Amino acid sequence: MQSAIEAYQNLAKFKPNPMQEELFDYIAPKEQNPALLLKAPTGSGKTEAVLIPSLNAERRLFLIFPSRSLVDDQISRCKEYLQRASEKTGKSYALVIDTGAESVRTVFQEGKVLEKGRRHLYDGDVILTTFDKFLYRFFGFGEPNKSYIFPFRIHHSQRQNLFCFDEAHAYDQVAFVNFQRLIKALYKANLDMVVMTATMPETYQKELNFLDAVDYITGENQLKLERWQEKEQNRQYPNKAIKHIDAKPKEVRNEIGTYVSKQYEPDKRTIVTIETIEDLIPVYQYMKERDRGNNIFLYHGRLTNPQRKRVYRNLKTLEKQDKGYLLFTTSAIEVGCDLDAHLLVTELCNPDSLIQRAGRCNRKGNIADAEIVVVGNRIPSFLSILSAEKTEKYLEKLQQQSGANFNPGALLELMEYAPHSDYRAEVLFDMLYEYVYEARLENKPLHDRGLVITRSFEPSITLTTKIPEEGAKHRPENAVNVSTRSCIAKGGDGESVNPDFKVYHRFYDKYSEEFKFVQLNRSGSIYFKELFVEVPESYFSEELGYVKPPKVFEDRGTRGYRRSFVYHTIEDGKPKEIWLHYLKDFEKPQPEDEIQPTSPEPLKTEHSEPTEAVLSSQDENEQLRLFEH
Numbered sequence: 001m002q003s004a005i006e007a008y009q010n011l012a013k014f015k016p017n018p019m020q021e022e023l024f025d026y027i028a029p030k031e032q033n034p035a036l037l038l039k040a041p042t043g044s045g046k047t048e049a050v051l052i053p054s055l056n057a058e059r060r061l062f063l064i065f066p067s068r069s070l071v072d073d074q075i076s077r078c079k080e081y082l083q084r085a086s087e088k089t090g091k092s093y094a095l096v097i098d099t100g101a102e103s104v105r106t107v108f109q110e111g112k113v114l115e116k117g118r119r120h121l122y123d124g125d126v127i128l129t130t131f132d133k134f135l136y137r138f139f140g141f142g143e144p145n146k147s148y149i150f151p152f153r154i155h156h157s158q159r160q161n162l163f164c165f166d167e168a169h170a171y172d173q174v175a176f177v178n179f180q181r182l183i184k185a186l187y188k189a190n191l192d193m194v195v196m197t198a199t200m201p202e203t204y205q206k207e208l209n210f211l212d213a214v215d216y217i218t219g220e221n222q223l224k225l226e227r228w229q230e231k232e233q234n235r236q237y238p239n240k241a242i243k244h245i246d247a248k249p250k251e252v253r254n255e256i257g258t259y260v261s262k263q264y265e266p267d268k269r270t271i272v273t274i275e276t277i278e279d280l281i282p283v284y285q286y287m288k289e290r291d292r293g294n295n296i297f298l299y300h301g302r303l304t305n306p307q308r309k310r311v312y313r314n315l316k317t318l319e320k321q322d323k324g325y326l327l328f329t330t331s332a333i334e335v336g337c338d339l340d341a342h343l344l345v346t347e348l349c350n351p352d353s354l355i356q357r358a359g360r361c362n363r364k365g366n367i368a369d370a371e372i373v374v375v376g377n378r379i380p381s382f383l384s385i386l387s388a389e390k391t392e393k394y395l396e397k398l399q400q401q402s403g404a405n406f407n408p409g410a411l412l413e414l415m416e417y418a419p420h421s422d423y424r425a426e427v428l429f430d431m432l433y434e435y436v437y438e439a440r441l442e443n444k445p446l447h448d449r450g451l452v453i454t455r456s457f458e459p460s461i462t463l464t465t466k467i468p469e470e471g472a473k474h475r476p477e478n479a480v481n482v483s484t485r486s487c488i489a490k491g492g493d494g495e496s497v498n499p500d501f502k503v504y505h506r507f508y509d510k511y512s513e514e515f516k517f518v519q520l521n522r523s524g525s526i527y528f529k530e531l532f533v534e535v536p537e538s539y540f541s542e543e544l545g546y547v548k549p550p551k552v553f554e555d556r557g558t559r560g561y562r563r564s565f566v567y568h569t570i571e572d573g574k575p576k577e578i579w580l581h582y583l584k585d586f587e588k589p590q591p592e593d594e595i596q597p598t599s600p601e602p603l604k605t606e607h608s609e610p611t612e613a614v615l616s617s618q619d620e621n622e623q624l625r626l627f628e629h
Contacts, residue, residue, distance in 0.1 A: 002028075004053075007024065010088060011081055018216075018221070020045055020048060023036075026214075027059070027162060028056050032192075034162075034193070035192065036194045037205065037211040039213065039218075041359070042356065043363040046166065047074065054162050057160065060124065061162050062127045062134070063166065064134050064164065066171065068100065070167065071099050072312060073312070074128055075095075075097060079106070082095050082125065084111070086110060087110060090110060092108065095107075096127040096128065096129075098133055098137070099129060105124060120149050122137070131178075131455075135178060135182065135453070138151065139151075139432050140436050151436060162194065163192065164196065165194070166196045169200040172419060173586060174425045174455050174456055174457060175456075176207075176419045176420070177421060178425065178429055180207050180419075183208060184210070185433060187210060195208060198217070198359065199352040199356060199415065235364070235366065236368075237362065237367055237370065238362075239405040240371060244398040248377065252274075252279075255375050259345060261290065264326055266294060266295065267323070267324040268342040269318070269343075270341060270344075271339065271343070271345070272326070273330065273346040273347060275331065276330070277302055277330060280300060283328060287326060295325040295326065296325070298328050298543065299311050299312070299330075302549075304479065304542070304545065316338075327339075339363070340367075342362070342369070343370070344371070344373065345373045346373070346375070347376050348374055349379060350379060350386065351411040355408045357372075358372055358406055374398055397410050435447050449528070457582065457584060458484055459526055461482055461483075461533055462479050462481050463480050463482055463550065464480075479532075480546055484526070487553055488553045489551035490555045496551065497553065498552065500535075500536060501551075502519060503519070505520050507530070521578065522578065523578050525580075527582065553567055562584075565579075566580070
């Protein structure tokens with residue numbers, strides 16, 4: 001077996017840092033059986049810490065991320081390492097990308113890309129996937145003649161699998177229930193895993209206390225890593241300044257726009273983060289008109305997937321050329337993305353989000369005048385996880401640091417909130433697990449329905465500018481997922497339903513073996529209806545995306561956890577009300593873009609396609625009504 005230094009110099013062309021060396025000793029030896037919680041700062045090379053030893057040990061590595069944008073961020077990096085490995089060893093290596101947007105297997109041999117084969121997706125050396133899609137595979141969903149292979153390859157592979165869950169702090173409530181139970185299931189099966197995080201609160205870590213902690217965020221290991229980075233990576237300017245601008249919520253957008261317009265320099269990289277798309281776009285448009293659009297970009301969750309990829313690819317290209325850009329974004333690009341800005345301007349957000357965003361500023365420690373600017377004196381109410389008392393302490397700490405270097409450690413003590421558990425999600429996960437892995441046949445109806453818990457009880461709805469015609473093979477045009485609630489008009493807020501939008505239901509016809517669309521015409525639970533809203537082309541812009549979600553449903557209130565709403569249509573020349581409902585999550589903060597990564601393409605099952613959201617009950621007496629149409 002090669003040493004860590006030899007393996008890194010051979011494949012990565014750089015010396016491993018202390019954290020990477022320690023992980024190498026856990027992963028590379030075949031006799032090791034790691035089950036680790038790795039805590040390390042953003043930009044410290046966590047991906048290489050699992051990728052290089054896995055390739056060296058000929059493991060099959062699953063890299064599992066919270067969102068598609070993070071998967072996209074890793075594709076070029078993994079291709080580079082696999083291509084180099086195939087060139088040096090003469091062996092073939094396969095990269096699998098398995099997300100809702102694509103399922104692709106690419107093989108490298110002798111440094112070249114071979115033609116795409118049709119072998120099973122999980123027959124690869126590195127599998128890049130989202131947490132949601134991995135959960136589908138874990139429970140054996142997919143094409144009927146192949147779906148059973150996924151659990152088999154996960155649990156009984158002849159090769160040593162390593163399951164790596166990055167950005168583990170990104171999960172909450174339903175998602176955290178699934179995440180915790182999934183980790184425990186893999187652990188009990190004696191499978192190897194590494195859970196990685198930069199800002200996970202202690203209360204979350206207690207739920208994973210069966211994992212061995214490897215901590216490079218605090219203590220002697222932190223100092224060791226910082227000394228190594230300063231010496232070996234020539235981090236001449238490891239710090240970044242922070243400035244806090246006090247502003248009332250209604251003043252934040254204007255304050256950010258004013259500050260950016262004064263401070264922006266075309267040859268520097270600037271990231272501007274505003275929480276809502278409606279507030280973000282006017283500032284973006286103002287700066288683009290003022291500077292005639294030179295390297296000014298917009299990124300948020302209501303852009304199409306191809307457009308998000310184009311924007312991110314352009315940003316990375318400019319960084320490689322050491323050129324400037326101005327990026328306007330929501331939290332959609334916050335976690336894990338490998339960007340390195342001179343200036344970060346952000347609306348006041350939760351402490352963990354601020355630490356994550358700070359990781360996009362002076363990421364490599366080579367920018368002399370790097371600065372973080374935080375604007376606002378209140379976290380938006382739909383996001384805040386802090387009590388009023390903690391919010392005041394948070395503002396005090398920001399004021400104390402303002403004008404000095406950013407110290408994330410001072411903010412970590414504020415992150416004492418507990419994970420939002422959900423007993424409904426726990427029961428449903430256990431029922432699926434018992435059926436798939438313990439042959440509990442009484443739970444078969446749940447699996448037959450194709451229902452998979454991901455991260456929210458609220459299903460998403462797909463916006464499109466054109467529904468495919470009957471028999472057409474192409475997909476809906478400009479498809480983007482949004483939250484159901486964003487499409488419901490609340491009369492009390494002066495909102496009204498727009499009759500120009502049509503709602504369709506997509507289903508898989510097992511006889512013709514194709515997806516079909518019909519205009520929505522039946523009432524019931526939307527857990528069994530994959531809904532699409534067709535909007536006029538003028539409502540959509542490739543550059544701006546869907547600025548406002550279309551209001552297509554009328555709110556009819558909430559009883560218990562059940563939220564009801566109505567779609568108005570015409571049948572036989574007469575008005576018709578179609579009543580629909582879903583079950584709400586427990587109350588929790590939720591970013592506007594949070595639901596975007598959770599809607600992969602539907603998977604074909606024998607009876608139906610899995611749906612993204614989760615069934616739940618209104619109360620204990622309503623358990624048997626979960627499956628009604």
